[in-house]
Amino acid sequence: MPHALTPELRALQEQIEEHARAYGLDFFEIVYEVLDWEEINEVAAYGGYPARYPHWRFGMEYIELSRSYAYGLSKIYEMVINNDPTYAYLLAANHRVDQKLVMAHVCGHGDFFKHNFSFAHTNRKMVDEMANHATRVRRYMELHGVDEVERFLDRCLSIDNLIDYNAPHIKRRPSDEEDEFPSAEPKKLRAKEYMDEYINPAPVLEAERRRLEEARRREERFPSRPERDVMLFLLEHAPLRNWERDVLGIVREEAYYFAPQGRTKIMNEGWASYWHSKIMTEKMLEPSELIDYADHHSGTMAPYPGRLNPYKLGLELWRDIEERWDKGRHGPEWEACDDFEARKRWDTGDMKGREKIFEVRRHYNDVTFIDEFLTPEFVRRHGLFTYDYDPASKQYVISARDFAAVKERLLFSLTNFGQPVIEVADANHLNRGELVLLHRYEGVPLKVDLALETLENVHALWKRPVHLETWLDDEPVVLSYDGTEHRTEPRSE
Amino acid sequence: MIKRIERDRRRFEDIVRGRIKKDLKHHLTRGELIGRRGKELVSIPVPRIDIPRFRYGTRDTGGVGQGPGDIGTPIGGHGHPGASGAGGAGDEPGEHLREVEISIDELADIMGEALELPRIEPKGAESLQSIRSRYAGIKRAGPSSLRSFRRTYKEALKRELASGTYNPRRPVVVPVRDDMRYRSWREEPKPIANAAIIYMMDVSGSMGDEQKEIVRIESFWIDTWIRKHYDGLETRYIIHDAAAREVDRETFYSTRESGGTRISTAYALAAQIAERDYPPEEWNLYFFHFSDGDNWGGGDDEKCFRLLNERLLPIANLFGYGQVESRYGSGQFFNALEENVHADNLVLSRISGRDAILDSIKDFLGKGK
Numbered sequence: 001m002p003h004a005l006t007p008e009l010r011a012l013q014e015q016i017e018e019h020a021r022a023y024g025l026d027f028f029e030i031v032y033e034v035l036d037w038e039e040i041n042e043v044a045a046y047g048g049y050p051a052r053y054p055h056w057r058f059g060m061e062y063i064e065l066s067r068s069y070a071y072g073l074s075k076i077y078e079m080v081i082n083n084d085p086t087y088a089y090l091l092a093a094n095h096r097v098d099q100k101l102v103m104a105h106v107c108g109h110g111d112f113f114k115h116n117f118s119f120a121h122t123n124r125k126m127v128d129e130m131a132n133h134a135t136r137v138r139r140y141m142e143l144h145g146v147d148e149v150e151r152f153l154d155r156c157l158s159i160d161n162l163i164d165y166n167a168p169h170i171k172r173r174p175s176d177e178e179d180e181f182p183s184a185e186p187k188k189l190r191a192k193e194y195m196d197e198y199i200n201p202a203p204v205l206e207a208e209r210r211r212l213e214e215a216r217r218r219e220e221r222f223p224s225r226p227e228r229d230v231m232l233f234l235l236e237h238a239p240l241r242n243w244e245r246d247v248l249g250i251v252r253e254e255a256y257y258f259a260p261q262g263r264t265k266i267m268n269e270g271w272a273s274y275w276h277s278k279i280m281t282e283k284m285l286e287p288s289e290l291i292d293y294a295d296h297h298s299g300t301m302a303p304y305p306g307r308l309n310p311y312k313l314g315l316e317l318w319r320d321i322e323e324r325w326d327k328g329r330h331g332p333e334w335e336a337c338d339d340f341e342a343r344k345r346w347d348t349g350d351m352k353g354r355e356k357i358f359e360v361r362r363h364y365n366d367v368t369f370i371d372e373f374l375t376p377e378f379v380r381r382h383g384l385f386t387y388d389y390d391p392a393s394k395q396y397v398i399s400a401r402d403f404a405a406v407k408e409r410l411l412f413s414l415t416n417f418g419q420p421v422i423e424v425a426d427a428n429h430l431n432r433g434e435l436v437l438l439h440r441y442e443g444v445p446l447k448v449d450l451a452l453e454t455l456e457n458v459h460a461l462w463k464r465p466v467h468l469e470t471w472l473d474d475e476p477v478v479l480s481y482d483g484t485e486h487r488t489e490p491r492s493e
Numbered sequence: 494m495i496k497r498i499e500r501d502r503r504r505f506e507d508i509v510r511g512r513i514k515k516d517l518k519h520h521l522t523r524g525e526l527i528g529r530r531g532k533e534l535v536s537i538p539v540p541r542i543d544i545p546r547f548r549y550g551t552r553d554t555g556g557v558g559q560g561p562g563d564i565g566t567p568i569g570g571h572g573h574p575g576a577s578g579a580g581g582a583g584d585e586p587g588e589h590l591r592e593v594e595i596s597i598d599e600l601a602d603i604m605g606e607a608l609e610l611p612r613i614e615p616k617g618a619e620s621l622q623s624i625r626s627r628y629a630g631i632k633r634a635g636p637s638s639l640r641s642f643r644r645t646y647k648e649a650l651k652r653e654l655a656s657g658t659y660n661p662r663r664p665v666v667v668p669v670r671d672d673m674r675y676r677s678w679r680e681e682p683k684p685i686a687n688a689a690i691i692y693m694m695d696v697s698g699s700m701g702d703e704q705k706e707i708v709r710i711e712s713f714w715i716d717t718w719i720r721k722h723y724d725g726l727e728t729r730y731i732i733h734d735a736a737a738r739e740v741d742r743e744t745f746y747s748t749r750e751s752g753g754t755r756i757s758t759a760y761a762l763a764a765q766i767a768e769r770d771y772p773p774e775e776w777n778l779y780f781f782h783f784s785d786g787d788n789w790g791g792g793d794d795e796k797c798f799r800l801l802n803e804r805l806l807p808i809a810n811l812f813g814y815g816q817v818e819s820r821y822g823s824g825q826f827f828n829a830l831e832e833n834v835h836a837d838n839l840v841l842s843r844i845s846g847r848d849a850i851l852d853s854i855k856d857f858l859g860k861g862k
Contacts, residue, residue, distance in 0.1 A: 042496070045501075046498075054497065054504070056505040056507075057505070057544065058501040059503065059504055063505065146504075150504065159546070160546075161547065162547065303559045303560055308558055308559055313559070382559060383560055383561060384558070385558055385562070386555060387555050387568050388555035396567065397567050397568065398562050398563065398564050398565060398566045399564065406557055409557050419547075420548065420549060444549050445549070445550070446548065446549060450546060451547055453545035454546055454547050
């Protein structure tokens, strides 16, 4: 059972939030719940949401969390969910200094959720929405059997990364007006006969004719434009029963809700860490708590052996940006200067850092954040490197340390949330109602065994043969599944 | 009420069990499980259970890391980054088998399910009565049929007195839900039937290491399964070549002797032990004999039949004879038993190799005796 805050924690919360607001952070009301470790593992298994639909993967998550807790691998929990009010959890057994740290950290997340553009479209009442989802799924389970509904959920989850991560921000589908059935002949502007060739010049007419031609051809295809949101396409066109359609919709809605968190991991964790460190060291820390605080802070920031810690990377980038804008280390003059000593001493006294980071936290996501603010100095100072699998020694080895390589690799792992771009290219393949998915190949092949299994799941939804056009070993191939067997055939690009 | 997470955890465990069941043969015949006991956890590698998605392999994408080291330095442990959350740069989960921890008991259950083994029914009618219930207290919840009027009334009266609503001149006491008291009961387990297994093994020269390993694995699972159905289980071990003697467990599995084979000596010893230590009216007796089926001639077979018919089969729940195939044994004994001894509780099984262990267990335990 969740417990309300003790008066002591309540007082801490008020104090911390006051400091946070004084720094300029702005968040929805934060509601804390204090849980013991079993409860917090349970809540964590559900991703922080008190009511989720039943599914075995939450059980799996729970077992893993409990085990890693029992083995002492993870201890301080900071769990906060994007909602209004923002919910966050405290572990009852934690020391006072940890509670402070977590609360300060949560203020940072709360501010980020409220103001970063990526979250602007998310449902701020998602806790309630998810409870509704849970009720609906549970009802379907009662009606159609747990096994059947769970199997269907597995299939939906199997494609829950095939959504259009940018969909909330841009318009992909043309409005009806643009898409009206194209006429055969381009419209001419009215003109007197002798002016006609000037007002309606032949090249323009020709181009217009071609455009209409293309539009007509598109009209004959289905879908008329490649569809990035595979889930939506299946939702609209796959032969599903009503409850199945609803469940697919639920999974898709949750996938869209969670997407921004994946797309702002580095920024968001960095931002929260920046603020917990600021609030703790400047305002809230008592002398006796210093050692514990330093221990736990550095524990969170420690890079895993050889890999990247989003908390650490984010925090350092935020600090770097603040310093650069405080000292005016940006813009053409700074870029042009290659005198090492001058750069080292560079300080225009701008003091625009704080202002800048608040601006950045509103308008960027991880991709644009890294793209714009990762500098060669930063990469060198923090010892970033890229690693690759070395087949000879059968292990991962450091492959490069130069700025361009690191940045490119980082961006690759972040673009489209590190997921391959796969779209519906044709849903009436060979006029037989077969589905063709197209993988936009970027030089990295899909993991084949998983791809085959996933294809089976897509087939289960589409109920007709499905094909995936992709690349294996640098050869274009098409993987097909017709419900009984898999085929892999070469194709011409 | 079952916690929601418990339900999901159980669903997950069912899936794991399903996976284990699929590949049961492989899991059960791993030698290193031998010697574990009931609740002890063993880890079993299970192929990936996660939901498949279209995604890149870690090997092909590589990643970005942080720390010292020259180009070409291995970055070491590619494990999970811990409970820091999903997604984000460079924390793709490693591609490995998931280790699932499961107790030997559960494994035996899975085996039981997979082989469709019936539950063993201890013999004797009395031994079935293993739990006795007694009314032994009062609870706040229960069925209306067990409501204790006196206690309920007392509670109601106490409440009314305390809240000042009791009127002595008009003593109407109306119990509300909180006042309800119900009789409750306690379940007292009665000692239930015990079981003893007497294993016999031929250790003559023709039984090689592989044959012994098969016997070890098979008897381990038989042991575990029978143990699940009885409170106490005693096991005795007899080895024999031309003569039989009782040994401890270690010796049973490790001894290798050469020489002839006289199966009747083992049966005689088993009968003697059983008659002395395990009176059949109190004990469920199991005999398992493993051999390569090569018995000394000269009328020893007939001695065996007599011992079985007269002394062993009448007192045994089950007598199992497992014939392990070996290059040297003639395997004659199996046929001899088949032709000459007919009894409900005698089960013969041929074990051609490791893969046949499960089928043989099914032969032995499939009768539910």
